[in-house]
Amino acid sequence: MLQVLYFVIALLQIPAVIMGLIAMVGLIVQQKSFSDVLTGTLKTLLGMLILGVGTTALIACITPIQNMFQAGFTGTGLHTFVTFDEGVVGAVQSANIKDVGAAIAFTLLFGYLIHIILARITPFKYLYLTGHMIWVHAGAFAILFYSFGLSLFWTVVLASIVDGVYMTLMPALAQPVMRLITGSDEIAFGHGQTLLNMLGAWVGKLIGKKDDSAENMNLPEGLNFFRDMAISISLIMLVVALVAAIVAVIQIGIPAFEKNISGGQNWLVFTIFQALGFTAGVLVLLQGVRMLIAEIVPAFKGIGEKVIPGARPALDCPVIYPFAPNSLIIGLISGSIAQVLAMIILALIGWPVPLPSMIAAFFASGAGAIFGNATGGRRGAWAGGFLWCFVGWFLISFAYKFQVFGNLTAMGAPALGFTVPDAIVPGIVIWGIAKLFGV
């Protein structure tokens, strides 16, 4: 009998099992059939395991690329890392050092319940439905409080409160601009980009005129292949890895490279396949995310709509792209320029440098430009797109340098950092307060 109890307790500490149980409860509440409940639960559990496989693969490929940078820039103090929210949370939750993975799973559940309750009792009638962002923020806040050395119980309590408040207030903050963008009050913005998008909107208002919209210009379409993750991540990682490898080869020479870094393999072949291997890892990880949230989001939506009738759904950032395709392209261009500029400045002042991210340039600076265009027209769009990645890169670097979310490497996520400002800015504030109290 005692053995059974030990088995159950050991089982319940595994993050994949907790995620599966959350999906199971959701499926039962939706009165799904027995076979739907069973397959949905198992798929969620497998999603969590696939995520672990993906993070292991991508970390295995980042490490040699990091080594190349180190070999190439020895003595300059250059330190690079990859900024990728899903990577951080996936790696930390899979490694599950001292139950932090379990804390993330519980925060996902209780944070959402607090969100639903807050939306019910406050005037902020928004229902946050962006699945991967629900998971990323639950992860970020759980990791934050866990890093203060709190127990599992208090980590989950505090992280869930912050998470619930975040999901309720951020869509409300963005709604005035969302009304300008979509021309209606039907949908809200539910993505971790909000704070930097709002920066774009505020600056846009200061420097531009909204009637001078970027959407009145004629811009070529055809940058759409950036939405294909496999292609855009491969391209950017090939460039990054090749730069690192060439600098390393110049510094230490091909024989030393092939002896110390590539383990005897041809340096160029090795480099190309580290970049592609990284991309493959990201794709596996995203497949895990897909399976993880596929069952949980409909359940959360079903419960939320029962509790808060008429709530506006807060949705993923691409919902605003069709309203402003020109601004989206302006964002991609200005965001890419901003990333390069910020990287140079960060390298010069000796801060850790986040490697370029096409995801941030397209999805984040794109949205920032659309927010900027809504209040400040063309100028606002350029400013919004530029500022997102420029200010964003400093925030990302700050959080990494000062270990705002604790020692992520020790938690299983080496050379990885958070991207979204809605996790980083509250993170820095809470971390700062904790520092004041000597935590």
Next chain:
Amino acid sequence: MRIATLCGMGFGTSMMLKLFIDDILKAEGIKAEVVPWDLGTFKGNQADIIVAPKGFESHLRSAKSIVVLINNLVDKVEIKSKILEAIKTLPKTGVM
């Protein structure tokens, strides 16, 4: 009947479209499996109807399924009329 919703990531926009379409089909009493896909998944899988944002048109030229392109992702009226129209054109044998 299988309806696939498509986006670059396979869990953001596609997930949202899936939720909207689930609601529409439920209200109409139509039974279908609605699955969110990314661009990688759609090439190796079968669906009766593929629903995607307008920007994905160029990726979908080789698709053998009925393709529904949505201009305004949050316009439920547009989504509803286009989906119901696509379902009507399906051969009856394919409907569950």
